Amino acid sequence: MSRIARRSFAEIRAALLARQELALVDVREEAPYASGHPLFAVNIPLSRLELEIYARIPRRSTPVTVYDDGEGLAERAAERLRELGYADVALLEGGLAGWREAGGELFIDVNAPSKSFGELVESRRHTPSLAAEEVKALLDEKADVVVLDARRFDEYQTMSIPGGVSVPGAELVLRVRELAPNPATRVIVNCAGRTRSIIGTQSLINAGIPNPVTALRNGTIGWTLAGQQLEHGQSRRFGAVSAGTRALAAESAGRVADQAGVGRAGLADLARWREEAGRTTYLFDVRTPEEYEARHLPGSRQTPGGQLVQETDHYASVRGARLVLIDDDGVRANMSASWLAQMGWEVHVLDGLGAADFSERGVWAAPVPPAPTSEDVAPGTLRDWLAAGDTLLLDFTASANYVKRHIPGAWWALRAQLPQALEKLPPAERYVVTCGSSLLARYAVDELRALTGKPVFVLAGGTAAWIAAGLPLETGETALAEPRTDRYPRPYEGTDNPREAMQAYLEWEFGLVKQLGRDGTHGFFVI
Secondary structure (H helix, E strand, O other), X not given: OOOOEEEOHHHHHHHHHOOOOEEEEEOOOHHHHHOOEOOOXXXXXXXXXXXXXXXXXXXXXXXXXXXXXXXXXXXXXXXXXHXXXXXXXXXXXXXXXXXXXXXXXXXXXXXXXXXXXXXXXXXXXXXXXXXXXXXXXXXXXXXXXXXXXXXXXXXXXXXXXXXXEEOOHHHHHHHHHHHOOOOOOEEEEEOOOOHHHHHHHHHHHHOOOOOOEEEEOOHHHHHHHOOOOOEOOOXXXXXXXXXXXXXXXXXXXXXXXXXXXXXXXXXXXXXXXXXXXXXXXXXXXXXXXXXXXHOEOOOOEEOOHHHHHHOHHHXXXXXXXXXXXXXXXXXXXXXXXXXXXXXXXXEEEEOOOOHHHOOEXXXXXXXXXXXXXXXXXXXXXXXXXXXXXXXXXEXXXXXXXXXXXXOOOOEEOOHHHHHHHHHHOOOOOEEEEEXXXXXXXXXXXXXHHHHHXXXXXXXXXXXXXXXXXXXXXXXXXXXEOOOOOOOOOOOOOOOOOOHHHHHHXXXXXXOHHHHHHHHXXXXXXXX
């Protein structure tokens, strides 16, 4: 009998309705998670637990409930969480099946809270949109329109509407007056599907932009389903804004945030909140990555505002926590916070910051626990061992990275599925583990050594060091120890998705408002 406590569906539901802090964690890989999960369940796979948990659930006394769907992962995850210092860990009673049998609603796909909220916004505000055929006709006529793509820049580069400009969601209110200075210019906002175009369009409307604003209905999916061609590899991005534009945008963004009930905070408030033992406070800098890396407030995490609204469950994995947002212009934090407040979060904008407060430089680094002691091996030595034929190399990187390029002879595996993977692998006298940097691989050393009874080494610097040494690589699914379940194949990413999958995705989004009603725990409102 497990020593780990259980929490019931009724207890979780009651805590959600009371807006108490909780983390409901699905420890399966992303693909099975996306096939069905509770609305506010967050996906932290057992395979990557050490790399993600401290950032996503920073307070160790947070009530954490873990589950799987009978795969035997949840108990392992609960034990590991307790080893990592989490004091209030429980298993979901009956796992995913228990949730379903108790009457709990299950949502498919990823980022379900944000996508459901976007559909609720459109249903309440009747956010205007144009079909792909109508937008193409305007572009063909060379009408006075600008198309603004609200996704991340890398997504925009993959595929974009002809002539579209990359303006990630939180940047729209700040940048639009420079991109469409004539109030008669029609502004069309797009994403790959629906959510970010709805939220982006409604952001501009809420902020009182004088231009006519519409969403591209169903985004690049709708464009593709209409038989129209997308551009690829484009690099059009927003430019600088004038002081006058910035001031005007800040005034309108502050008004929207006030309407949504966003709180105001100073550095003294932040310091006090960080000392609270019974409450979680996330600190997010919602500016661009380049701005954050140039200078930022110590202790803040770089999270572009549009992605924070789109992927709130990934960044703030404790439902009921407090969110504090930072920018240096009064626009992006207020607009992002206005949406998060409507999504049921307690959210504050940190005001009164001066240039001296942005005293740190560089990229954000996730906090991780110490890795087990291991012995490293240099890329050249590994090359010789592999040539001798007595060494087996395991690669724990994301499967997409493995397919793109990997060390010849490397087997791709999921760390949480090591026992099953070893049953399929040839015998070896020694094992070497790697991933992009070998950070994740180090956490697999002890388990692999225990399972095999053989020496286990870590590739120093990971596959990146092998590449830097100019050693050969191969591509493709050459040696998979198990199916690629670590990544859910999103119907709205890439350019080669089946039409049926794209259409099914849209139909799912259309049904989300009804699902929210059946679930009854969301706490969303729309201004």
